[in-house]
Amino acid sequence: MSVTTTSSGRLKRRTEGASPLGSWLLAGPMTLVLAIFLVIPILMLIVVSFLDYNSVQILWSFVIQNYIDALSSGTTYKTFAVTIEYAVITWLITVTVGFWIAYFLAFEVRSTTWQMALFLLCSVPFLTSNIIRTISWIPALGRNGIVNTLLLHLHVIHQPLTFLLYSKFAIILAFVHLDTLFMITPIFNSMMRIDRTLIEAARDNGAGFWRTISNVILPLSKSGIGIGTIFVITLVMGDFVSVSIMGGGQSASVGIMIQNEISLLQYPAAAANSVILLAIVLIMVFLILRVIDIRKEL
Amino acid sequence: MGSERRGLSFYILAVLFAVFVLFLYGPIATIVVLSFQGPNGGLTFPMNGVSLHWFHALFQQQMVGDFGGAVTRSLILALMVMVANVVLAVAGGMAFRRRFRGATLLFYLVIASLIVPSLLVSLGIGLFFSQIGIDPAWYSSAFGAQLTWTLPFGLLIMFAVFNRFNKSWEEAARDLGAGPWRSFFHVVLPIILPGVVGIALFGFSLSYDEFPRTMMTAGDSNTLPLEVFAMTANVTTPVIYALGTLTTAFSAIIIVGALTTMAILRKRRLARAI
Numbered sequence: 142m143s144v145t146t147t148s149s150g151r152l153k154r155r156t157e158g159a160s161p162l163g164s165w166l167l168a169g170p171m172t173l174v175l176a177i178f179l180v181i182p183i184l185m186l187i188v189v190s191f192l193d194y195n196s197v198q199i200l201w202s203f204v205i206q207n208y209i210d211a212l213s214s215g216t217t218y219k220t221f222a223v224t225i226e227y228a229v230i231t232w233l234i235t236v237t238v239g240f241w242i243a244y245f246l247a248f249e250v251r252s253t254t255w256q257m258a259l260f261l262l263c264s265v266p267f268l269t270s271n272i273i274r275t276i277s278w279i280p281a282l283g284r285n286g287i288v289n290t291l292l293l294h295l296h297v298i299h300q301p302l303t304f305l306l307y308s309k310f311a312i313i314l315a316f317v318h319l320d321t322l323f324m325i326t327p328i329f330n331s332m333m334r335i336d337r338t339l340i341e342a343a344r345d346n347g348a349g350f351w352r353t354i355s356n357v358i359l360p361l362s363k364s365g366i367g368i369g370t371i372f373v374i375t376l377v378m379g380d381f382v383s384v385s386i387m388g389g390g391q392s393a394s395v396g397i398m399i400q401n402e403i404s405l406l407q408y409p410a411a412a413a414n415s416v417i418l419l420a421i422v423l424i425m426v427f428l429i430l431r432v433i434d435i436r437k438e439l
Numbered sequence: 440m441g442s443e444r445r446g447l448s449f450y451i452l453a454v455l456f457a458v459f460v461l462f463l464y465g466p467i468a469t470i471v472v473l474s475f476q477g478p479n480g481g482l483t484f485p486m487n488g489v490s491l492h493w494f495h496a497l498f499q500q501q502m503v504g505d506f507g508g509a510v511t512r513s514l515i516l517a518l519m520v521m522v523a524n525v526v527l528a529v530a531g532g533m534a535f536r537r538r539f540r541g542a543t544l545l546f547y548l549v550i551a552s553l554i555v556p557s558l559l560v561s562l563g564i565g566l567f568f569s570q571i572g573i574d575p576a577w578y579s580s581a582f583g584a585q586l587t588w589t590l591p592f593g594l595l596i597m598f599a600v601f602n603r604f605n606k607s608w609e610e611a612a613r614d615l616g617a618g619p620w621r622s623f624f625h626v627v628l629p630i631i632l633p634g635v636v637g638i639a640l641f642g643f644s645l646s647y648d649e650f651p652r653t654m655m656t657a658g659d660s661n662t663l664p665l666e667v668f669a670m671t672a673n674v675t676t677p678v679i680y681a682l683g684t685l686t687t688a689f690s691a692i693i694i695v696g697a698l699t700t701m702a703i704l705r706k707r708r709l710a711r712a713i
Contacts, residue, residue, distance in 0.1 A: 163619075164542075167534035171527045171590060172545055178583035179552050182563025189566050199570075242459055245452040249445075259456070261698070266463050268644035269690040272667050273683040277466035280473055280483045287469065287484060318462065350448055371554060379556020382650060386671055396558050403655070408566060415559045426554055 183419070190412035199408055207413035217398075217414070221421070224395045227309075227384075228377040231316040235373050236366060238317070239324025243365075244358070246325075247332035248340075260329065267322050275315050275386045282306040282314075307389030315383040320376050324369035331365030332358065367433035371426050378422050467687060474680035482677060493681035506666060512577050513663035517647040519582055524589045524642030525635060531590075532597025533623075553591040557651035560587055565655035580656040585646045592645070593638040600634035630708070633701040640697035644690060 190207055193200040211217050242263065250256050266274060281287045282305040289301040304310050335358065343353045381396025388394075395418050402411035473480075477488025497506075531549075535542060564584050568575045575581070608630065612622035628635070650664040657665060663686070670679050 161539050164534045164537055164539035167530040168539070168542075168545060171531040171594070172548070174523075174527060174583060174586050174590065175548050175552055178564055178580075179548070179555065179560065179587045182560060182567045183555065185567040185570065186559060186563040189570075238455075238459065241452060241455055245449075245456050249449045249452050262460060263463065265691075265694055266467070268640070268648075268694050269467075269687050270648040270664065270667065270683075272648075272650055272664060272671065273470075273686055274467060276671055276679065277470040277683060280469050281466055283483050285483045290484065318466070321459075350446070375554045375556060379558050379651075381558060382668065396556070399558060399562070403562065408562075411562060412566070415562055418556065419559055422554065422556065 186412045186415050186419075189409050190416045192409045192412075194407060194409045197406070207409045208417075210410065211413050211417060217417075220393045220395055220398050221417075223393055224378055225421075227312060227316065227394065228374050230313050231320065231377050232370060232373050234313070234317050235321045235324040236370065238321055239328055239369055240362070240366070242321075242325050243328035243332055243362075244354075246329055247335075248358075260325075263325055264322055271319055272382060272386070274319060275383050278311065278315060278318070278387070279306065282311055307387065307391060309388075309392065311387040312384050312392060315387045316377050316380070319383065320373050323372035323376065324366075327368035327372070328362050328365040331362045335361045364433040367429050371429055374425055375422050378418065378425075467683075470680040471684045471687070473677055474684040476677045476680075480677060482675065482680075493677045494685070496676070496678050497681045497685070505661070509661045509663045509666045512660060513647055516577055516582060516585070516662060517643045519578070520585050520589055520646035521639050521642040523582075523586060524593045525639050527586070528590055528593025528597055528638050529631075529635060531594050532601060533627075535594070535598065536601055549591045549594055552587045557588065558654075560584055561652050561655040568656075574658055575656050576658040577653070577656075577660055577662055580658070581653045581662065584652040584656040585649050588649060588652055589642045589645050592641045596634055596638050596641070597631075600631050604630065633704045636697055636701050636704065640694065644693060647693075648686075648690070 189199060191203050191205065193202045193204045193206065246256055246260055250259060279286070283289070284301050284303065284306070286305065288305055289298075292298045293301065339357055339361075340353055343357045348356065379396055381394060381400050384392055384394040384397055385400075388397075395414065399411045399414050399418070402408075402414065473482070473484070473486070474493055475489050475491070476486060476493060477490045478492040480487035535546070561584060564580050565575055568580050573579070604627075608626050609622055612626040617625065648664055650668055653662055653665060661669070667679075667682060667686070670682070
């Protein structure tokens with residue numbers, strides 16, 4: 142665009158904004174990175190899921206055997222079922238805890254400084270290592286761990302509890318520990334946008350604590366809850382770190398199944414299971430997006 | 440302000456919040472304490488003396504892989520991701536301030552980048568690189584893989600920043616004859632600087648600790664999280680707690696440093712505005 146010095150020219154440029162070329166020059170590098178490292182790899186995953194393989198390499202011939210293998214095995218269904226179970230239980234806990242923590246920060250804490258300080262307190266662990274955070278449960282939950290020692294000491298139990306570590310309980314606990322922040326942040330974000338006068342109006346009209354929550358706050362935080370749900374479900378469904386550390390090598394999940402196939406160099410089989418996982422995750426996300434509009438949240 | 444009496448709900452929820460914070464920080468606090476176990480101490484309490492033994496052990500070359508190399512690679516990679524993340528996310532954020540063809544599609548692509556499970560991104564990139572005959576490496580494939588995780592956070596931070604951005608400053612700069620580069624570096628950048636520091640913090644920290652997206656993409660040379668994960672399977676001494684303590688302390692220093700910088704930048708701007 143040439144430099145225009147007349148006032149009308151400048152006005153025109155301002156209302157029209159920069160040229161579309163300018164916008165694409167700015168967005169281009171990011172688009173390129175996502176194209177090379179997200180779009181092509183996912184397409185590659187789909188292509189490879191239809192390829193044949195032997196014990197050493199991928200063979201470039203089209204087959205649907207990988208899907209037949211996956212879908213005719215009872216183990217596949219069991220593994221997907223247990224992974225969805227992890228996701229649902231984790232979701233139930235994180236949405237309950239996340240809602241009340243966000244509610245506390247948004248409505249019960251009154252000074253903005255405290256709001257921000259307490260929110261930061263919750264979000265700092267997100268920027269530290271997930272693996273370290275997961276293994277840090279081991280001294281608490283083990284057979285001779287803090288929880289067992291304490292309970293034995295208080296005579297609540299007479300034998301150490303064995304379900305605490307390397308169990309479904311431990312896996313869910315790790316998920317809740319790692320992922321609740323992904324629920325708190327979007328719900329807190331929607332709650333901060335709720336017009337405070339609406340709550341006063343509800344109170345003035347005689348609505349009590351629970352009624353205000355169910356008729357005003359809950360509906361208006363719906364999109365935050367939806368975004369949090371998408372995060373938690375996709376994180377749990379795709380996980381394999383927490384399950385392999387907290388399950389102690391005994392527990393299954395889709396992530397571990399895919400990881401095992403990778404380590405056996407059965408890439409097309411891993412790719413087929415990945416595509417099935419992706420399809421399930423996308424269907425879940427699609428269903429959630431039918432209820433909420435995420436663009437409204439930005 | 441604050442004249443209204445706090446209800447019962449405040450106290451109940453304050454207790455819930457305190458318990459939640461304890462739940463968040465308690466486990467990490469225990470491994471920090473346990474990393475100072477005596478030389479004969481185990482993975483759980485009681486403490487068998489207090490020593491720096493396990494920190495020494497960490498730096499002896501008795502570990503599975505090349506520990507020092509892994510730390511160096513992770514640091515360099517984190518710096519690369521940090522710089523790329525800042526540049527790409529700020530440019531992307533500037534682009535999204537105007538409508539452009541394909542903006543909605545790009546937005547959904549960014550969101551997709553957040554919700555496609557990391558393991559699949561990792562496997563897809565690994566397959567892609569091996570099929571086109573390029574060896575995956577931490578500075579190429581793992582670098583790109585990590586950007587697909589950090590860029591969406593960067594862009595979302597930019598959206599939040601520009602939501603509160605007053606365009607009239609920029610227009611004033613234009614009216615005074617500043618070109619787009621000059622108005623960006625002299626007007627826009629100083630205003631959005633705290634947000635930019637935030638994007639840098641996310642880029643650095645998420646990269647430094649990223650495991651699943653690096654797993655299939657780092658090639659032959661491990662990064663730190665890959666070493667740590669390998670250790671969880673075969674190390675049964677408090678050495679792993681010493682490592683956990685050190686990485687967490689390092690992350691904490693980075694976070695506190697970034698937050699302090701952001702606070703100082705904001706304060707300085709406010710002071711100048713008056």
